[in-house]
Amino acid sequence: MQKKFGTIRGVFIPSYEALFGAVLFLVLPMLTGAMGFWRMALIVVLSNTVTLATAFSLADCVTNLRQVGPGGMYALARRSFGRAFGGSIGIQLFLAQSVSIGFYVIGFAEPLQEVLSGLPGYRELVASLGLSLLEQKQVIASLLAVVGCVSSLIGADFTSRIQVVIFFILTASIGAILISPLVGTPSSEGGVFANRLNLTGLGGFGFWVAFAAFFPAVTGIDAGVGMSGELKDARKSLPLGTFLAIAVTALGYLGVTYVYSLMDPHLLLRGEGGEVPSLVALFGRNLPAVSLLVLLGILFATGSSALAYFLTAPRTLKTLAEDGILPGFLSFVRKDFVKGGSEPRWATLVTFLIVLGTVWSGDITFVSTVVGICFLVVYGWINVAAFFERMSGNPSFRPTFRGHWAISLYGALLALAVIGLFNVWVGLGVLGSQLLLFWLLLKYRAGGRLEGVWWGLIFSVLQWAFGRMRRIIQGTKNWRPVMGVFAFADRPEQIEQGVRVASRITAFKGLSVFNLLRPDDFEGEIDSGGDTAVIFQRKNPFSALIRGAALAAMPGGLVLNTVLLPLDRRLNLIDLVEELAGEGRHVLLYKHGVPRGEEDERIDVWWKGQENGNLMALLAYIIRETDAERGLPRKRIRLIRVLEERMERVREEAELRSLLDVARLEGEVLVLDPDERPFDEVVEEHSRDASLVLMGMPGQRASGLARVFSLDRREFDRQIARFDELPPVLFVKSAYRVALFDEE
Missing domain, CATH: 1.20.1740.10 (Amino acid/polyamine transporter I)
Incomplete structure (x- = not known):
């Protein structure tokens, strides 16, 4: 011994x-x-x-x-x-x-x-x-x-x-x-x-x-x-x-x-x-x-x-x-x-x-x-x-x-x-x-993960910072995406797409929390990781769980101001989007689309007014900057507006250019004549070669935010399906008008 x-x-x-x-x-x-x-x-x-x-x-x-x-x-x-x-x-x-x-x-x-x-x-x-x-x-x-x-x-x-x-x-x-x-x-x-x-x-x-x-x-x-x-x-x-x-x-x-x-x-x-x-x-x-x-x-x-x-x-x-x-x-x-x-x-x-x-x-x-x-x-x-x-x-x-x-x-x-x-x-x-x-x-030797005192030290710094944040008014100039991302555990493609989209929006400009919805009959293994919550569902509707998670309080007075939802038939998206928007949460739906292999380095924003368009323009800017931070080509932003009856081309085009100039957003403006064709055909013609398309959700009224949809669920699904042949599409529903610049 x-x-x-x-x-x-x-x-x-x-x-x-x-x-x-x-x-x-x-x-x-x-x-x-x-x-x-x-x-x-x-x-x-x-x-x-x-x-x-x-x-x-x-x-x-x-x-x-x-x-x-x-x-x-x-x-x-x-x-x-x-x-x-x-x-x-x-x-x-x-x-x-x-x-x-x-x-x-x-x-x-x-x-x-x-x-x-x-x-x-x-x-x-x-x-x-x-x-x-x-x-x-x-x-x-x-x-x-x-x-x-x-x-x-x-x-x-x-x-x-x-x-x-x-x-x-x-x-x-x-x-x-x-x-x-x-x-x-x-x-x-x-x-x-x-x-x-x-x-x-x-x-x-x-x-x-x-x-x-x-x-x-x-x-x-x-x-x-x-x-x-x-x-x-x-x-x-x-x-x-x-x-x-x-x-x-x-x-x-x-x-x-x-x-x-x-x-x-x-x-x-x-x-x-x-x-x-x-x-x-x-x-x-x-x-x-x-x-x-x-x-x-x-x-x-x-x-x-x-x-x-x-x-x-x-x-x-x-x-x-x-x-x-x-x-x-x-x-x-x-x-x-x-x-x-x-x-x-x-x-x-x-x-x-x-x-x-x-x-x-x-x-x-x-x-x-x-x-x-x-x-x-x-x-x-x-x-x-x-x-x-x-x-x-x-x-x-x-x-x-x-x-x-x-x-x-x-x-x-x-x-x-x-x-x-x-x-x-x-x-x-x-x-x-x-x-x-x-x-x-x-x-x-450590699998890329730190151990020891670091977590507690950073937590203490964050705790101190959160305490100070409660005493500071956020204001319009400080808006950042704080996003809740939801996907079903039995749909790997949803998880992959949700992580990719959320990362492009929040990696450098905001925060994201990932939530996996696990159906009762799912028996696969889930590697939740350190930033993922796994929500188990048995009898209650998934929509109720999502709404509760999206409205839950977070440290430092933070709240989820944006929610990314999957296109999944198990969700009553019409009611869920309307409820979340009514509670002040912006809602995003991502449709992967068809990669064409010949996309232009461009993000197209289909503009219908500042109520929803401001958020889309801001998200396009954030995504462009994130891609640039990662060494990818800096994408061009293009605002596209389809004129309605009694709209003046010169005036609408000037307003959009003025908006880009005042908001200091580098972008192009495309104003289209009134078109009787279905909207998806117009989008197909002008955005087929874009790398990403942002537009309002189907059924959304052109003015006002009081009500989101005028379609039933079947019609909503059919409208979404019309964009299957497009590049990736991000459908956006703004809960309130986001300021593109400091208006004070």
Whole structure:
């Protein structure tokens, strides 16, 4: 049975050792000499606020879960952002963790090579092998990587025991630095300490340059968080261990900064050749014991960080594979090659290969910047996750930790700002690569559907917007189609046509709600999707159901102002259209027509007056714009009017042209002489090559909206059938006059 860890061994010690890294010994002395105590202390505090805010966000996310599971920060991101977006974060996190091991073992090799070079026989051995200085360090780093890999393969318990030993050695080294002023001698007597505290520094660095140089020191908390799957009680240990590690290391950094401020600042600046001053050599002047402990501290600070991430990175990779995020050929990393084992040993070997690639890649300065930004991106998203969770107001988000959204927002914004300080273009590249990973995972792993907090977040935004909409008068200039679409479940062609027509009208200019009418004798499967309501009918007429659905209230004070009905004999369309129009709902009937293969890119609107014609003209404009948005040819709109007795051609044509001009609708006007032929024959002659025809419903009176039909049902069906040979036709019944332009 795999051993589970508590707060100290599982979270605090790995985070403590990753936070107290090489920056403490190699970079902080030089920065303190240049910046002075006050500014350097401010940098330490400001840097730690990012980590602290991330810890608050982490506590929010962790204490909201019943069980955290393996994967560390990736697991938290996946729970909040879903599989696709969380997976893109997890992949970047794993790569950053793996490559950072390479940096740490190289950092270990730097001082060790200097020590080894003083041993007898070392220079002869190196010369015989023909190794350059860089290659010597790479060989040493590779050997340390092998040690870390082997210890990780043995198991987490073995590695954790090594970390405990390193913890005491590292603490002793830091303690030696803190007490060194009590036993050291002033620089005037050959020591390193000055007679006064260096408050302002000697210059040489700008504040934000120094901030960016120090900040990597505080990006190690995921070393402990990554052990989430190995903890006895992750909900308790992760927040507690992380907060404890941040508090202790922040105080440690402030204390060491104070000690460095007591040193002679001239000794801490870069040499003439640009070399960084050696803390080991400085203390070696008259404090050999401290110098030895500092050397051990440097070695173990880098080695322990490498060891911590050798535990964390494989577990992140294994969890990614178990969640189906990785390609199929990497599925083996889920397994352990030891029979009955549960350690991520295959994942450890993959991590080891990445480490070796990093060590032998040559100059890793640019890669280190990329990895640092990757960690910042992950930290930023953890803060965003907690912020989104609180903003969403989801009832399921009930963390026992009482954080605040402002803390998470601060952490996210400051992480973004620090990315800019490192390198804006690299930051954009890292974010861009993550979005590319997200798109690929969304398409190939999540079926194109988002998961996680997004629905609740958008719902909260909509809820807020609906509340504001109730206080705003819509007016004529803001009319948009809010459409209820109805079709029978046993008529696939109705469903297809209804979806297509509704999409052309509402995709960019309005909203649509699709309703499937399911007869009692229908036994087929219905895939309703997320935007479709399925209405079951047994005895009551379908028309009554449609009328009830069309008149139902919607959030935000919205109402269905338009209804798209199918041409189906099970509906009493004459009464239904008249009732819906009387209740203020525009009604549309779509007849698919006969595709001719030679249609002109034109929409014909048969005009009989503004009562019904305004709506038809507006729908024609909306359909044209929707098609254009989708990359289809922009269709021409043509208003056609058949003159009646005592109508003047010039006057009617001028009125239509004026209407188009005032309403700013691009279109043509065609005025036809009075014609004794049936109306469908006239339409056939002039609109046979149109892509879509809009006209009033058969039986509709030319003036007034009080009554819709003067035909019985049989005559209505016969009139509709007359247009069977036409292109697609949209029959329109306007419930009221729609304004084509702002008339105020």
